[in-house]
Amino acid sequence: MSDTTLTIIKPDAFGSGKAGRILAHLEQEGFEIVAARVTHLGVAEAGEFYAVHRERPFFGSLVEFMTSGRCMPIVLRRENAVAHLRRVIGATDPTEAEEGTVRAIYAESKERNAIHASDSDENAAVEVSFFFPGTDLI
Ligand code: GDP
Numbered sequence: 001m002s003d004t005t006l007t008i009i010k011p012d013a014f015g016s017g018k019a020g021r022i023l024a025h026l027e028q029e030g031f032e033i034v035a036a037r038v039t040h041l042g043v044a045e046a047g048e049f050y051a052v053h054r055e056r057p058f059f060g061s062l063v064e065f066m067t068s069g070r071c072m073p074i075v076l077r078r079e080n081a082v083a084h085l086r087r088v089i090g091a092t093d094p095t096e097a098e099e100g101t102v103r104a105i106y107a108e109s110k111e112r113n114a115i116h117a118s119d120s121d122e123n124a125a126v127e128v129s130f131f132f133p134g135t136d137l138i
Contacts, residue, residue: 001079001082001083002081002082002124002125003077003078003079003080004034004075004076004077004124004128005077005081005085005117005118005124005128006075006076006118006128006130006131007026007076007089007115007117008072008073009022009072009114009115010066010116011065012065012107012108012112012113013106013114013115014038014070015068015069018106018114019072021106022102022114023074025102025105026076026085029078029084030078030079030084031077031081031084031085033074033075034075034076034077035132035135036072036073036075037072037131037132039070039073040070041066041067041071043063043067046062046063047059047063049127050062050066058111062111065111065112073131082117082121082124085117088117089101089102089115090102090103092110093113094107094108094113094114095110102114102115
């Protein structure tokens with residue numbers, strides 16, 4: 001059970017000034033910010049990050065969205081980080097997200113859904129290295 005996970009405040013939420021409120025929400029849930037940066041993903045980078053969805057009909061639109069503005073990748077730490085963060089962000093589609101979850105509060109649509117969270121310990125490790133290669137995560 002990993003205590004480290006990766007989140008991204010996506011371009012819809014970052015661009016509309018919701019990063020501070022989302023970070024406060026995550027801190028209130030007991031997450032500690034271990035590393036963070038602001039970046040503007042390129043098409044190749046976004047495509048690589050979401051490579052698992054390459055064959056899906058929404059892939060092109062997802063890459064376009066993720067490259068449409070700046071976003072904020074963040075490494076978070078707390079006990080049982082991966083599973084807890086998935087609960088805190090809510091379902092992919094905000095109309096299905098539980099009340100009080102980050103997506104229920106901040107997401108605009110199933111695609112423009114404010115936040116990413118790693119979905120397994122294995123993916124958390126891969127995604128942390130993707131955005132913070134060689135970083136000493138103390
Ligand atoms: P997540 O783990 O909850 O983020 O969901 P997925 O891994 O299934 O999908 C990755 C991202 O692709 C989601 O967060 C959405 O931004 C986007 N996405 C997922 N499903 C759809 C869809 O049916 N249509 C569109 N347009 N985007 C989608």
